[in-house]
Amino acid sequence: MSVQQSKASSVDVIVAGAGFSGLYLLHRFRKMGVSARCFERGDGVGGTWYWNRYPGARCDVESMQYSFGFDDDLQQEWDWPEKFSAQPDIMAYANHVADRFDLKRDIDFETEVKAAHFDEAARQWRITTSTGETVTAKFFVMAGGCISTAQIPKFEGLSDYKGKTYHTGKWPHEAVSFAGMRVAVIGTGSSGIQAIPVIAKEAAHLTVFQRQANFTIPSRNHKMTDDYAQSWKAEYPAKRQEMRYMPNGVLRELNDKSALEVSEEERLATYEARWEMGGSGFLGAFNDILTNKEANDTMAEFVRNKIRATVKDPVTAEILCPTTHPIGTKRLCVDTGYYETYNRDNVELVDISETPISRLTETGLEVGDRAFEFDAIVFATGFDAMTGTLFNVDIRGRGGNALKDKWYAGPRTYLGLMSEGFPNLFMITGPGSPSVKSNMITSIEQHVELVTDTIQHMRDSGLDLIEPDKAAEDEWVDHVQVVAYKTLFPQANSWYMGANIPGKPRLFMPYIAGVGSYRRTCEQIVADGYKGFRFEAPTALAAE
Numbered sequence: 341m342s343v344q345q346s347k348a349s350s351v352d353v354i355v356a357g358a359g360f361s362g363l364y365l366l367h368r369f370r371k372m373g374v375s376a377r378c379f380e381r382g383d384g385v386g387g388t389w390y391w392n393r394y395p396g397a398r399c400d401v402e403s404m405q406y407s408f409g410f411d412d413d414l415q416q417e418w419d420w421p422e423k424f425s426a427q428p429d430i431m432a433y434a435n436h437v438a439d440r441f442d443l444k445r446d447i448d449f450e451t452e453v454k455a456a457h458f459d460e461a462a463r464q465w466r467i468t469t470s471t472g473e474t475v476t477a478k479f480f481v482m483a484g485g486c487i488s489t490a491q492i493p494k495f496e497g498l499s500d501y502k503g504k505t506y507h508t509g510k511w512p513h514e515a516v517s518f519a520g521m522r523v524a525v526i527g528t529g530s531s532g533i534q535a536i537p538v539i540a541k542e543a544a545h546l547t548v549f550q551r552q553a554n555f556t557i558p559s560r561n562h563k564m565t566d567d568y569a570q571s572w573k574a575e576y577p578a579k580r581q582e583m584r585y586m587p588n589g590v591l592r593e594l595n596d597k598s599a600l601e602v603s604e605e606e607r608l609a610t611y612e613a614r615w616e617m618g619g620s621g622f623l624g625a626f627n628d629i630l631t632n633k634e635a636n637d638t639m640a641e642f643v644r645n646k647i648r649a650t651v652k653d654p655v656t657a658e659i660l661c662p663t664t665h666p667i668g669t670k671r672l673c674v675d676t677g678y679y680e681t682y683n684r685d686n687v688e689l690v691d692i693s694e695t696p697i698s699r700l701t702e703t704g705l706e707v708g709d710r711a712f713e714f715d716a717i718v719f720a721t722g723f724d725a726m727t728g729t730l731f732n733v734d735i736r737g738r739g740g741n742a743l744k745d746k747w748y749a750g751p752r753t754y755l756g757l758m759s760e761g762f763p764n765l766f767m768i769t770g771p772g773s774p775s776v777k778s779n780m781i782t783s784i785e786q787h788v789e790l791v792t793d794t795i796q797h798m799r800d801s802g803l804d805l806i807e808p809d810k811a812a813e814d815e816w817v818d819h820v821q822v823v824a825y826k827t828l829f830p831q832a833n834s835w836y837m838g839a840n841i842p843g844k845p846r847l848f849m850p851y852i853a854g855v856g857s858y859r860r861t862c863e864q865i866v867a868d869g870y871k872g873f874r875f876e877a878p879t880a881l882a883a884e
């Protein structure tokens with residue numbers, strides 16, 4: 341407490357969140373001589389990887405790429421134990437970065453930003469935290485992550501259930517044992533698909549409740565080899581630069597052929613080779629998988645046939661075969677032994693696509709006229725993504741207007757970076773930027789560098805306020821949708837579309853034109869004198 345009290349109540353910048361975005365922001369601000377304070381609701385750094393400690397949690401972007409590229413000594417010295425790192429290894433990395441650059445002293449842990457109000461007269465942000473502190477700053481950066489507000493559906497009887505409950509995105513820090521227990525997992529997205537095989541090995545019995553089947557590809561994870569790590573380290577700066585202009589911010593082999601222009605034999609051989617390679621690079625098999633339904637169908641059927649070949653019970657296999665959306669239009673999952681798990685005697689799959697969970701009871705739950713009893717229920721039911729974390733803070737801009745009200749019909753941003761009416765408020769990987777449709781660390785680095793360079797530009801030019809033009813923002817909001825509707829993405833009831841939260845506006849939230857194309861657009865906007873942004877010099881009142 342005494343440490344917190346000694347911290348400044350007025351700084352240049354306030355940052356919300358100490359995940360990878362917050363850490364890199366603090367590092368850049370320190371180097372620029374900009375004073376910053378960061379508020380973090382957890383008691384440690386790491387963001388997503390701090391909260392998602394569920395069994396089997398692992399990144400599906402390989403670690404040589406899911407890591408910072410801004411410091412060559414860091415990337416040369418850090419060793420990853422596996423190709424796709426598990427949550428504890430990514431947490432260790434986040435802590436290493438925080439300690440290496442001495443960042444923790446600028447972070448107030450277990451402290452949430454509750455409100456952020458823009459004071460027009462003083463031209464500064466007034467931030468109120470969960471500890472009751474008020475801090476002012478010229479700039480406010482929301483770096484709370486895109487997938488950080490866990491959601492448990494409002495099942496009838498939720499509070500009646502007396503057994504243990506867990507949400508994958510808010511997993512306890514102490515060890516959880518399911519040994520000897522009857523366990524339910526509700527949800528088969530990326531989190532459920534990773535947790536289910538691990539829980540199945542420990543629990544006495546596991547029942548999985550599936551609403552929509554999802555596509556998942558084996559990760560083929562393995563221990564990192566020296567040769568592979570060295571192949572990256574020897575050329576890291578050049579490879580990182582290439583990644584920054586790749587469609588997903590990931591260096592991978594893309595095939596620039598249509599799935600429909602090759603023979604069936606070549607098509608199947610291509611899918612087979614990528615299936616054997618493992619990982620979400622599977623989607624790069626052909627260039628029209630996400631834009632042409634006929635091409636997409638060929639890939640979807642290949643995966644369904646893999647499911648049928650893996651799962652011994654044909655009824656279970658058919659329930660696991662996804663049919664509700666084109667492959668890749670919901671996040672493609674990456675697993676370790678997922679479909680094989682349904683061959684275990686202690687695992688049951690319950691299809692709730694037609695008859696949903698009707699209620700939770702004291703001892704379990706009911707689906708139609710079938711009652712289940714459980715010792716523990718794991719909610720792998722996802723997040724109020726992209727906007728949930730922003731709306732958890734009472735953000736008010738010019739005229740006291742709330743961000744939530746401005747965005748009632750969906751997020752409105754320029755470049756996913758700022759919103760008109762909210763001067764000097766930046767969002768890292770906000771809606772309308774590639775964000776969740778990319779290697780998050782590549783996109784985080786790009787946004788952090790853009791924000792910090794912009795603040796440096798303002799300091800150099802004696803400027804005080806930055807805000808997007810309404811016309812530029814309107815055009816960007818439309819452009820994000822136009823690009824999305826050229827693809828198959830809007831055909832899925834996904835969280836990208838806000839479809840997982842009852843009442844949430846339906847529109848495609850990330851920007852899907854690609855990391856490289858987005859980066860070039862940002863570079864051009866800066867080169868054109870920050871086209872679409874408006875700057876103001878300090879007023880006499882604000883300068884007092």
Ligand code: N01
Pocket residue numbers: 398399400401487493508526527528529530531532534549550551552671674692696697720721722723776835840
């Ligand atoms: O959440 P989700 P997640 N009754 O929203 C079901 C990232 N991530 O935590 O499909 C019954 O994808 C819901 O059913 P349906 C990644 O970007 C990355 O798994 O809506 N079921 C679905 O099956 C990912 O996309 C990694 O019909 C209900 C599940 O719950 C994102 O985080 C690992 C229900 C939710 O799936 C979110 O993934 C983990 C209800 N009322 C996560 N409501 C890696 O890097 C929801 N569901 C590997």
